[in-house]
Amino acid sequence: MxxxxxxxxxxxxxxxxxxxxxxxxxxxxxxxxxxxxxxxxxxxxxxxxxxxxxxxSAAARAMRTGRCDAIGLVLSTRPGRISPFLDLWLGLMDDLHARGLSLTVARLPDDELTDDAALPRLMREWAVDGLLIDYVADAPPHFIDLLRDQHIPTVWLNHRQDFDAAFPDDHHGARLATEHLIALGHRRIAWHSDNAGPHYSHGERLAGYTVAMTAAGLTPRAHLGDHWASPAERLPVARRLLKSDDRPTAVLCYGAQDALPLYVAALERGWRVPRDLSLITFHREPFGTHGIDLTTAIIPAAAMGRAAVDLLLAKLAEAGQAQTAMALPYTLHAGATCAPPLATVVRS
Structure with a gap:
């Protein structure tokens, strides 16, 4: 035939x-x-x-069911305002594919996101049932108002709020990592971040660390940068942190960009990691480079993508009813940069 x-x-x-x-x-x-x-x-x-x-025919099916079986993903064009996690996209796309749903993606500037006519036109042209929003900090208030006032089904990615959002539970991740160091016997545990960014994770990780330290009767030691430090600035900062008379025996770092300079500064002083200094960082997967296997609090990026799809589909099934946000828990990769502290810290 x-x-x-x-x-x-x-x-x-x-x-x-x-x-x-x-x-x-x-x-x-x-x-x-x-x-x-x-x-x-x-x-x-x-x-x-x-x-x-x-x-x-997708058009015929949409007319018959009232659904397009497609989801839109809106990304910000502003630097540092979208999620830097490949696993997030893979988790999201794999979940949609398994459900027989398609995905349309676009990076849009703020002037389009805040145009009263742009969002409804986008929904029509894309032929999507709802939107996933990856705008992780400082989204324009008028954009948020438009999504609400025009009743566009929306779920936010990597954005901490009470409803219609999926995000890593950074408070939990920092508590988990700090409690791991406390269980090893560390008492002088520092929090270290050379970055001052707008994302909620900066405050939540510091808060989780502080809660764990306080609960154990320990004094928090926060070392915070007041700007986004350049690579050239990070090693001198790490050297100063380890040179202090009451230097920490363990450091919980916001990211690998903070942990690696501390590793180098420790080697410069003739120390061995983790014998003389324990380090933990946050990353989307176990962080390793040049033979260094950092103990890592694993950011649940793939789970966040899947959770966002679940929330949006539940919202669509319930006629736009707000969905309780999902805070995704962390896991800890043991790595090779944590050990019990030495009985006596040799000061040099």
């Missing part, structure tokens, strides 16, 4: 199968019982549809 040129219709399949269009429609939409056809007849119709290269 030759394939039909152009888009194949149910009417063409019905003629080829010598069956009623209603029967073919039921079969191709999985309504086998309603079709009234035998198993053999169903298999025959499906085989003919495959030979003719039949593809369901």
């Amino acid at each position: 030759a394939r039909v040129s152009g888009r194949v219709t149910i009417a063409q399949i019905a003629r080829a199968a010598r069956a009623a269009q209603s029967t073919v429609s039921c079969v191709l939409n999985g309504k086998f019982k309603e079709s009234g056809a035998s198993a053999e007849r169903i298999a025959q119709i499906q085989a003919i549809a495959r030979r003719l290269n039949y593809r369901p």
Whole structure:
């Protein structure tokens, strides 16, 4: 049987199968019982549809169901305002694919996001049922108002709020890492971040560390930068931190960009990690480089993508009802940069 040129219709399949269009429609939409056809007849119709290269019409399905079976992902164009996690995108895309849903992605500047007419036009042109928003800090207030006032189903990624959001529980991650160091016997544990960024994780990680230290009766030691430090600035800062008379025996770092200079500064002083200094960092996967296997609080990036899809689909199924946000817990990769402290710290 030759394939039909152009888009194949149910009417063409019905003629080829010598069956009623209603029967073919039921079969191709999985309504086998309603079709009234035998198993053999169903298999025959499906085989003919495959030979003719039949593809369901997305427009027709949308008209019939009121759903486009597609999701839009909006990214900010501002530096430092989107999530830097490959695993987030993979988790999100894999979950949508498994559900038979498509994804449309665009990076949009603030002037478009705050245009009263732009969002409804975007929803029409994209033909999507709802939006995932990756704008992790300082989103324009008018953009947020437009999403709410125009009743656009929305879930935020990597953005801490009470409803319609999926984000890592950074408070939990910092507590988990700090409690690990305390359990090893450390008492002089420092928090170190050379970066002053707008993302909620900066405050939440510091808060989680502080809670764990206070609960153990220990004094928090926060070393915070007041700007986004350049690579050239980080090593001198690390040297000063380790040179103090009451220097820490362990340091919890905001990111690998903070931990690696401390590792180098420790080596410069003739120390060994973790014998003389324990280090923990945060990263989307166990962080390793040049043979260094850092103990890592694992950011649940892939789980965040899957959770965002779950929330958005639940919101769509419940006519736009706000969904309680999902704070994703951390896990800890043991790595090779944590050990009990020396009984006596040699000061040099």
